Amino acid sequence: MSEETLNLTLKVWRQEGPNAKGRFETYQLSDISTHMSFLEMMDVLNEQLIAKGEVPVEIESDCREGICGTCGCMINGRAHGPEKATATCQLHMRSFSDGDTIVVEPFLASSFPIIKDLAVDRAPLDRIIEAGGYISISTGSAPDANLIPVPKDTADAAFDGAACIGCGACVAACPNSAGQLFTSAKIQHLNLLPQGQAERWARTESMVETMEDYFGSCTNHGECHEACPKEIPLDFIAYTNRDYMKSKRKNRKLQGQA
Amino acid sequence: MIGSFDSKVPDGPMAEKWTNHKFNMKLVNPANKRKFEVIVVGTGLAGASAAATMGELGYKVKAFTYSDTPRRAHSIAAQGGINAAKNYQNDGDSVHRLFYDTVKGGDYRSREANVHRLAEVSVNIIDQCVAQGVPFAREYAGQLDNRSFGGAQVSRTFYARGQTGQQLLIGAYSALMRQVSKGSVELHTRTEMLDLIVEDGVARGIVTRDLVTGDVRSHTAHAVVLATGGYGNVYYLSTNAMMCNVTAGWRAHRQGALFANPCYTQIHPTCIPASDEFQSKLTLMSESLRNDGRIWVPRSHDETRMAKDIPDDERYYYLEEKYPAFGNLVPRDVASRNAKTVVDQGMGVGPLKNGVFLDFADAIARDGEQTVREKYGNLFDMYERITGENPYERPMRIYPATHYTMGGLWVDYELQSNVPGLFVVGEANFSDHGANRLGASALMQGLADGYFVLPYTIGNYLAPLLGQGKLSEDDPICQAAVQGVADQTKKWLSVGGTQSVDYYHRELGKLVWDYIGMERDKAGLEKAMTEIPALREEFEKNVRVLGDGQSLNSSLEKVGRVADFFELAELKARDALEREESCGGHFRSESQTPEGEALRNDEDFAHVAAWEWGGDPGSAIKHKEELTFEEVALTQRSYK
DSSP states (O other): OOOOEEEEEEEEEEOSSTTSOOEEEEEEEEEEETTSBHHHHHHHHHHHHHHHTOOOOOOOOSSSSSSSOOOOOEETTEETOSSTTOOGGGOBGGGSOTTOEEEEEOOOOTTSOEEETTEEOOTHHHHHHHTTOSOOOOTTOOOOGGGSOOOHHHHHHHHHHHTOOOOOHHHHHOTTOBOHHHHHHHHHHHHTSGGGSTTHHHHHHHHHHHHHHHSBOOOOOOHHHHHOTTOOOTHHHHHHHHHHHHHHHHHHHHTTOO | OOSOOOOOOOOSOGGGHHHHHHHHSOOOOHHHHTTOEEEEEOOSHHHHHHHHHHHHHTOEEEEEOSSSSGGGSGGGGOOSOEEOTTOTTOSSOOHHHHHHHHHHHTTTOSOHHHHHHHHHHHHHHHHHHHHHTOOOOBOTTSOBOOBOOTTOSSOOEEOSTTOHHHHHHHHHHHHHHHHHHHTSEEEEOSEEEEEEEEETTEEEEEEEEETTTOOEEEEEOSEEEEOOOOOGGGGSSSSSOTTOOSHHHHHHHHTTOOEEOTTOEEEEEEEOOOOSTTOOOOOBOOGGGGGTOEEEEESSTTOOSOGGGSOGGGEEOHHHHHOTTTGGGSOHHHHHHHHHHHIIIIIOBTTTTOBEEEEOHHHHHHHOHHHHHHHHHHHHHHHHHHHSOOTTTSOEEEEEEEEEEOOEEOOOTTSBOSSTTEEEOGGGBOOSSTTSOOTTOHHHHHHIIIIIIHHHHHHHHHGGGTTOOOOOTTSHHHHHHHHHHHHHHHHHHHOOOSBOHHHHHHHHHHHHHHHSSSSBOHHHHHHHHHHHHHHHHHHHHHBOOOSOSSSOOHHHHHHHHHHHHHHHHHHHHHHHHHOOSOBTTBOBTTSBOTTSOBOOOHHHHOEEEEEEOOSSGGGOEEEEEEOOOSSSOOOOOOOO
């Protein structure tokens, strides 16, 4: 392991509240170890600000293991920063060089209003789940687990969608602030499984249309996949478009209209 | 003391207690359930499953989380798996064996009846989760796959790659959101519980602070359920998430709830060692890695060669040598203490000599890299992302870190604390793991409590309350509680000291790790009991909290949590000092076998130490719940 340290210039978005006017503040940091995580570097910055009597930067994080989805900001213009398949908390300073200027901004999307500094409100993601991101099975009514065989490939494919951590980087990375990758990951996780078939068409229609209430439209840029810390495949968006088209016909039929 | 201190363990044979008790408990009829309001604090596995299930039953539920969405809770980070006595592998597992293993693994410091119930409902959990769409690992024919985990001699662990906790939490979260959409659960995000409202000794509600606006208010209900996790962050460095804290439980303790066995902490043997002093948390590598990885250190104290260049006879495979039967799969406490021993002896590896090797070279040679990648790929990737080292080419470095806390608020068989109307589920209670938790049992307990135990037992409490209203939020009791929290918040903002909250948390963590860590002794614990209050006093006078109370302010959130950690730490030291034996995760160096294993003292300490708040952190009053063992004979653990 190398014992390198870095001197850095940080340009950090500061904004006191949702309606306050924001601005970039510039901070100098020296002797940052390359073994440090990006968030630990921000901890060092905040310790220095507190020592100087300045209000520290609000930057959210929780598990710091890349699984809870709490953290996330734009680092040099990219959601979660420069490394592929890496959430902000798992980004380490070895990805930067001595003398770098690092621009740190909140996730940028009108559906994610800024709460303070780098913290944003991603509540619309929960609204999409409420619209059908579940299998309706009340506690106690489940059959024996092995009565529902699920081919390994199917379970694996469903897992690829279920791996989504709900961080919202896909929305922040998208030029249209579309929510397709998140929504289709959630839909396909359930639509691929035998347990999810009964509600497949109702779920698809409801979740897609709730998504459209909040987010922009997908025009297949693929930036979402590039930013996704879990590398959710773009195919899921195609599967969801297919399921959505089918759902319009199926749901009408189910309602006796066709 | 408020309330009763009766464990309420039902009579009758062990295997029939729960079935009989379910029949004997009072029921709330379906039409009356909507007349009862229940508050659930915390939305991890236990909280989300409890809130969802009670919503399904028809209760009016209010769920609270300090996160922006229920799906962030730290249950999500559990990697390895969840146990269930399904015996799908036909290898001799049964409810009784899971029960037996859990009591033994807990070093005979848990309540048998609770553990038996846990083993019984374990099978229902798997059914429920599969039906929800949890993508557990499968065989090619579509059946569920299992593995052996953490010292178990049967394969009873269900898993979803290395992200079992995430998948189970998404299942519970989706069930919760279904109830939110139906209107049976009212969800409050970014809202922290800061006090318990007690009227005439009965829990009647909570005081919350909106973390975005700073608004402090009360919420009242017929019952309050805490599902607020463990207190591992008292060590500062732990595998817990940054926000995990003891505040909800501690404030309930200050309102009269007994806090049980605070000295029981599990140190997890397979974490990535700290790289420098700015380390903010430690990352756990699932101990499933111990199934195929071999743990060793170089025999030479000043080894400079790369690991792969060190010949076998110069490697010390200390677990395989000392425990030939269990080898690298000895329980967590044994693995952890042995790692500490070799590192203390100067055989540690890595730049700070603060780790041991976990080596997959043999597994890769035997099974091929592809097989190893399929089993552990995401863990290997995570390791490389954090350390910058490729574990396919060189061994991982691991070291123990605080991971789970077996102690917590005291509850009876019905998961009710000694304060009537206050229920505690999941890691926040002390119930099922005794002095040491077995691998893959935390997820099991959280979901057992939330899906299959609390929804029944809470009815037994609520049924007789039919027709009684809840406390008005305008009641002077609520107003006083709200004022207390608001004053406390203002007080922290006006201290105007010189050091940050994190500074004091870090300093506290060092004391707790040094004196109440993997190995404790009388002298150290006595030191802890003077040094912790001294540091707390300095903290209260000299902490610096900037910003305001009307917008998001994480320093302000944290200062109250650290204050509670200070008080808990003092109690933890006292509990550890007075428990003059070693058991499970509590190792007193004065109490060990000639082989260096934990030596219990069943004569004097086969009890739960349940502490009552005595007005200040130093004056806690101890109550004892004696533990009796009908089914499992007490033996000295031996993993040789």
